[in-house]
Amino acid sequence: MIKARVTVTLKNGVLDPQGKAIENSLGSLGFKGVGSVRQGKVFDVSLDVKDEATAKHDIESMCEKLLANTVIEDYQVEIV
Amino acid sequence: MIKARVTVTLKNGVLDPQGKAIENSLGSLGFKGVGSVRQGKVFDVSLDVKDEATAKHDIESMCEKLLANTVIEDYQVEIV
Numbered sequence: 437m438i439k440a441r442v443t444v445t446l447k448n449g450v451l452d453p454q455g456k457a458i459e460n461s462l463g464s465l466g467f468k469g470v471g472s473v474r475q476g477k478v479f480d481v482s483l484d485v486k487d488e489a490t491a492k493h494d495i496e497s498m499c500e501k502l503l504a505n506t507v508i509e510d511y512q513v514e515i516v
Numbered sequence: 517m518i519k520a521r522v523t524v525t526l527k528n529g530v531l532d533p534q535g536k537a538i539e540n541s542l543g544s545l546g547f548k549g550v551g552s553v554r555q556g557k558v559f560d561v562s563l564d565v566k567d568e569a570t571a572k573h574d575i576e577s578m579c580e581k582l583l584a585n586t587v588i589e590d591y592q593v594e595i596v
Contacts, residue, residue: 437551443523443558458559458582465581467574471517471562478523478558479538482551494547501545502538 438483438491443512444504445476479503488515518563518571523592524584525556559583568595 446452452474459473481498483491495513504511526532532554539553561578563571575593584591 445558445560455559461582462578465578467578469564469574471564472560473562474560476558476560478525478556479535480525480552480554480556482553484549484551494549498542498545498547502541 438485438488439516440481440483440491440495441514441516442479442481442495442499442503443476443514444479444499444509445512446474447508447510450508476509491515518565518568519596520561520563520571520575521594521596522559522561522575522579522583523556523594524559524579524589525592526554527588527590530588556589571595 455473455475458475459470462470462473481495483494485491485494492513492515499511499513500506535552535554538555539550542550542553561575563574565571565574572593572595579591579593580586
């Protein structure tokens with residue numbers, strides 16, 4: 437069983453109202469010096485394949501088809 | 517400006533219907549050998565503080581107060 441972590445984040449320049457809302461809330465809670473907050477998603481996937489190369493290839497294909505919207509999001513795959 | 521990445525994931529044993537739905541969708545899309553999928557959140561925070569220790573301390577405090585629900589979620593802070 438190979439475990440991988442996929443991190444999906446918004447591309448630079450794409451507006452992130454949720455991140456902005458968190459940024460404002462942190463300010464209201466009294467945190468000083470918060471520059472910017474951007475929110476993304478993380479998926480922990482475990483795969484029953486024979487090697488890491490196959491796992492990485494399969495997961496990239498999953499990202500393209502389902503996990504990420506590649507028009508506005510970037511993804512990063514990390515075998516853990 | 518110190519940049520940090522906060523990863524918030526569900527604790528083991530906490531049900532994750534969203535992850536389960538993704539798991540089923542991957543199966544329907546024809547991906548073989550998908551064991552389990554768990555979904556979490558990631559926050560990229562940039563902070564204007566003087567050193568990494570202060571940044572780490574502040575961000576842990578943000579997690580406890582706002583970013584994570586520590587009853588059901590774990591968080592990990594990484595300075596990048």
